[in-house]
Amino acid sequence: MRVGVIGLGAMGMGAAKSCLRAGLETTGCDLRDSARAEFAGAGGSACASPADLPPGLEAVLLLVVNAAQTEAALFGPEGCAGRLAPGAVVISSATMSPADAARLAETTAGHGLLYLDAPVSGGAAKAAAGEMTVMASGDPVAFAKAEPVLAAVATKVWRLGDRPGIGATVKVVHQLLAGVHIAVAAEAMSLGIRAGADPRQLYEVVTSAAGNSWMFENRMARVLEGDDAPRSAVDIFVKDLGLVAELARSLDHPVPLASQAQQLFTAASAMGHGRADDGFVIRVWQALTGIPLPGRDDPA
Amino acid sequence: MRVGVIGLGAMGMGAAKSCLRAGLETTGCDLRDSARAEFAGAGGSACASPADLPPGLEAVLLLVVNAAQTEAALFGPEGCAGRLAPGAVVISSATMSPADAARLAETTAGHGLLYLDAPVSGGAAKAAAGEMTVMASGDPVAFAKAEPVLAAVATKVWRLGDRPGIGATVKVVHQLLAGVHIAVAAEAMSLGIRAGADPRQLYEVVTSAAGNSWMFENRMARVLEGDDAPRSAVDIFVKDLGLVAELARSLDHPVPLASQAQQLFTAASAMGHGRADDGFVIRVWQALTGIPLPGRDDPA
Numbered sequence: 001m002r003v004g005v006i007g008l009g010a011m012g013m014g015a016a017k018s019c020l021r022a023g024l025e026t027t028g029c030d031l032r033d034s035a036r037a038e039f040a041g042a043g044g045s046a047c048a049s050p051a052d053l054p055p056g057l058e059a060v061l062l063l064v065v066n067a068a069q070t071e072a073a074l075f076g077p078e079g080c081a082g083r084l085a086p087g088a089v090v091i092s093s094a095t096m097s098p099a100d101a102a103r104l105a106e107t108t109a110g111h112g113l114l115y116l117d118a119p120v121s122g123g124a125a126k127a128a129a130g131e132m133t134v135m136a137s138g139d140p141v142a143f144a145k146a147e148p149v150l151a152a153v154a155t156k157v158w159r160l161g162d163r164p165g166i167g168a169t170v171k172v173v174h175q176l177l178a179g180v181h182i183a184v185a186a187e188a189m190s191l192g193i194r195a196g197a198d199p200r201q202l203y204e205v206v207t208s209a210a211g212n213s214w215m216f217e218n219r220m221a222r223v224l225e226g227d228d229a230p231r232s233a234v235d236i237f238v239k240d241l242g243l244v245a246e247l248a249r250s251l252d253h254p255v256p257l258a259s260q261a262q263q264l265f266t267a268a269s270a271m272g273h274g275r276a277d278d279g280f281v282i283r284v285w286q287a288l289t290g291i292p293l294p295g296r297d298d299p300a
Numbered sequence: 301m302r303v304g305v306i307g308l309g310a311m312g313m314g315a316a317k318s319c320l321r322a323g324l325e326t327t328g329c330d331l332r333d334s335a336r337a338e339f340a341g342a343g344g345s346a347c348a349s350p351a352d353l354p355p356g357l358e359a360v361l362l363l364v365v366n367a368a369q370t371e372a373a374l375f376g377p378e379g380c381a382g383r384l385a386p387g388a389v390v391i392s393s394a395t396m397s398p399a400d401a402a403r404l405a406e407t408t409a410g411h412g413l414l415y416l417d418a419p420v421s422g423g424a425a426k427a428a429a430g431e432m433t434v435m436a437s438g439d440p441v442a443f444a445k446a447e448p449v450l451a452a453v454a455t456k457v458w459r460l461g462d463r464p465g466i467g468a469t470v471k472v473v474h475q476l477l478a479g480v481h482i483a484v485a486a487e488a489m490s491l492g493i494r495a496g497a498d499p500r501q502l503y504e505v506v507t508s509a510a511g512n513s514w515m516f517e518n519r520m521a522r523v524l525e526g527d528d529a530p531r532s533a534v535d536i537f538v539k540d541l542g543l544v545a546e547l548a549r550s551l552d553h554p555v556p557l558a559s560q561a562q563q564l565f566t567a568a569s570a571m572g573h574g575r576a577d578d579g580f581v582i583r584v585w586q587a588l589t590g591i592p593l594p595g596r597d598d599p600a
Contacts, residue, residue, distance in 0.1 A: 098495065121509050133509055158505050166497060170505050173492040177484060177511035184480040184557045191544075192473040194553045195398065197466060205458050205470050209421050209433055211477035213513035244491075253494045253589050257484045260560050289553050 001025065001148050004053045004060040004080065006073045008035035008046075010231070011093075011120060012063035014127025015153040017042050019061075021130065022152035027053055029073075050080035057084050059149050061091045063120070066239065067100035074108065081111045089114040089145040093134070095175060097243050098165035099250065105138070105164035114142035117164035119171035120154070124231055131155045135174070137166035172247050175240040176258045181215035182237065182278050183261040189220055190285035199224055199294055219279030226295010228276040235274040237265045237281075301325070301448050304353045304360040304380065306373045308335035308346075310531070311393075311420060312363030314427030315453040317342050319361075321430065322452035327353055329373075350380035357384050359449050361391045363420075366539065367400035374408065381411045389414040389445040393434070395475060397543050398465035399550065405438070405464035414442035417464035419471035420454070424531055431455045435474070437466035472547050475540040476558045481515035482537065482578050483561040489520055490585035499524055499594055519579030526595010528576040535574040537565045537581075 001024050005016035008030035019026040020043055028039040028046045036046035047053060050073045053060070060080060062070050070092055074081045081090075090108050092101065092115065101117045108115040118136040126132050132153050136143070137160040143150075150157050160166045188211075192202040203224060207217045222228070241262035248255040268274070268281045276283070286293055301324050305316035308330035319326040320343055328339040328346045336346035347353060350373045353360070360380060362370050370392055374381045381390075390408050392401065392415065401417045408415040418436040426432050432453050436443070437460040443450075450457050460466045488511075492502040503524060507517045522528070541562035548555040568574070568581045576583070586593055 121511075123510070133505075135505055156508065158501070160497070160501060160505075169492065169495045169497050170502055173488050173495070173497065173502060174506055174509060174511040176488045176491065177506060177513070177516065180480065180484040180487075180557065181511070181513060184477060184484075187480075187555055187557050188473050188476045191476065191548055191551070191553050191555060192469065194551045195469045195473070195547060197460075197469050197473065201458070201460055202470055202473060205433075205435055205460075206474055206477060208456065209474060210423070210514045210518070211421075211474040211481070213477070213481060213516075214510045216477065216513075218510070247495060248491055251491070251494045251589075253491050254585070255487055255491060256560050256564065257480065257487050257557060260556050264556065285554070289551075 001059065002054065002057050003149055004029060004057045006050055006060060006062045007064040008039055009063065010124040011127045011132070013038065014124060014129070015061060015063055015132065016044060017128065018130035018153045019149060020044050022148070024148060024152060029053060049078045051078040053080045053083060055083045057088060059089045059091060059146060060084060061093060061149055063093050066094055067096035067104065070094050070096065071104060081108070081113065084113060086112055087114065087145070089116060089142050091116045091118050091146050091149060093118050093120045095119050095171055095240055095243065096168055097172065097246055098168040101168035102165040114139065114145050115164055116142045116146050117167035119167055121171070121174065127153070134158065135160060135167045135170045137161045138164050169247070172243050176244045176255065178215055179237045179241045179265065180257050180261045181213040182219050183264045183281055185213065185216040185220050186279060186282035186285065189223065190282055190289065190291055193291045194289055219277070222277055223279045223282055224294050226293065228280045230275055230277045232278050233275050234265050234268045234278050234281055237278055238262065238269050238274070241265060301359065302354065302357050303449055304329060304357045306350055306360060306362045307364040308339055309363065310424040311427045311432070313339065314424060314429070315361060315363055315432065316344060317428065318430035319449060319452045320344050322448070324448060324452060329353060349378045351378040353380045353383060355383045357388060359389045359391060359446060360384060361393060361449055361453070363393050366394055367396035367404065370394050370396065371404060381408070381413065384413060386412050387414065387445070389416060389442050391416045391418050391446050391449060393418050393420050395419050395471050395540055395543065396468055397472065397546050398468040401468035402465040414439065414445050415464055416442045416446050417467035419467055421471070421474065427453070434458065435460060435467045435470045437461045438464050469547070472543050476544045476555065478515055479537045479541045479565070480557050480561045481513040482519050483564045483581055485513065485516040485520050486579060486582035486585065489523060490582055490589065490591055493591045494589055519577070522577055523579045523582055524594050526593065528580045530575055530577045532578050533575050534565050534568045534578050534581055537578050538562065538569050538574070541565060
């Protein structure tokens with residue numbers, strides 16, 4: 001099978017290499033020279049523009065930032081939709097609103113192509129291992145056509161229904177939880193430090209008790225190490241909690257906790273920490289209260 | 301060892317029975333006839349007032365609602381402090397502010413008694429099995445004296461330092477996380493239902509992904525079953541998030557997410573759901589949006 005992967009970022013690079021490992025003839029597409037060089041070094045073909053993908057691909061996996069980039073890569077002046085094989089499948093994996101997913105699915109169908117609404121989770125390490133989770137919805141024919149690619153990049157594919165938009169809905173709701181869990185992890189850790197608790201002991205107690213979350217355990221470990229290299233950046237949650245707010249408003253559904261969390265990530269971004277690892281939203285509380293953080297802020 | 305357990309509620313009954321099982325000579329104390337009858341049926345002694353506990357007890361474990369009840373049970377007109385053996389240990393396990401814990405420790409020392417700041421977690425099932433988690437701080441002599449009781453009721457005892465108040469701090473920070481995780485679980489589940497996702501599928505996706513929390517997994521299972529019998533009630537989190545706000549204010553530390561969550565539990569309580577299981581804070585969103593909930597609200 002001949003496949004294109006558009007967007008060789010934290011998730012896309014791992015997915016593209018996983019396709020190669022699975023024996024798919026894979027071309028990666030990214031504007032950045034360094035990303036193309038890395039993928040070529042792994043044995044793949046690479047191009048800078050979707051318009052330069054080889055003609056007649058049977059599947060294209062899009063792991064770009066948002067709906068606008070997805071739309072441009074498919075249908076823009078440099079888009080690839082016109083060069084795909086008839087009946088090829090578009091696997092749309094950027095996090096976007098259900099409304100955008102439904103709209104893109106319709107445009108894609110108009111080009112005689114199949115569409116799978118297929119946002120992913122798992123982080124860069126899981127993507128590199130071909131072990132992503134995919135939250136997908138779409139026509140069974142689109143699922144069938146996408147199967148070799150899904151098998152290459154994911155260990156778990158949720159089949160959430162026949163209608164594009166359900167996958168996007170579940171992903172956006174998932175991001176509501178993920179974003180609030182990261183922000184409240186930071187709020188709690190900061191309060192504990194301010195109150196004189198030992199941060200590592202607090203971490204151990206919480207992670208062994210009912211107050212734990214996947215995000216507390218994962219992100220506060222990085223905060224305690226003082227390691228702010230972004231695996232997932234603060235600005236991703238400014239964006240994704242914006243999608244939560246957009247979906248909620250469209251449904252007349254209040255989301256007070258998600259809205260508050262978005263303001264906290266926005267504050268961190270305003271302070272210049274938009275590209276820091278998302279757990280470093282804790283710097284908002286540090287700026288307000290002067291708490292010491294472990295690592296470089298802490299002479300001990 | 302002769303022990304008293306004051307408060308035979310969800311946690312205290314399990315702890316008192318665990319003391320009996322461990323061979324400690326245990327008297328349970330509770331105002332409610334039904335609780336005393338249950339404990340007597342399990343082979344323990346029972347009394348209605350702390351003033352009626354047998355004289356000369358070497359340890360008393362307090363599992364009442366808050367600092368005021370703890371203080372009354374020890375030092376009020378019906379208090380037991382004057383009847384304990386000299387050098388007995390007071391194991392104070394109600395969730396309270398660090399300031400109250402430090403104050404009670406000082407008063408206790410003034411009576412020639414030892415004090416262990418020892419809040420617990422784990423829920424009623426773990427308490428019944430003698431498998432609570434204890435987050436404790438206090439003098440090593442108090443830890444040593446309390447050892448037979450702690451061994452009877454807990455599988456994990458965190459030793460968080462020599463100063464009473466650290467245990468309370470860690471518990472209050474833990475409750476910040478627990479309370480926000482429950483409220484955001486409800487917010488996300490409600491939004492997902494409103495957006496047309498299947499609630500059970502949404503639950504399965506989230507609990508297998510990075511958006512999971514201990515509380516989402518535990519409490520939303522009950523919401524999906526329509527089972528609102530209280531294991532931990534909405535009003536507990538109105539109270540505990542109040543302790544979070546009190547601690548945070550005393551330290552000049554903002555807690556926007558905890559404050560928002562407390563307002564949501566308060567709203568659920570205002571609607572008459574204060575004694576419902578805490579995950580049923582989701583009824584706030586139901587009241588606002590009209591979403592159907594599984595179980596009795598859902599004809600399907």
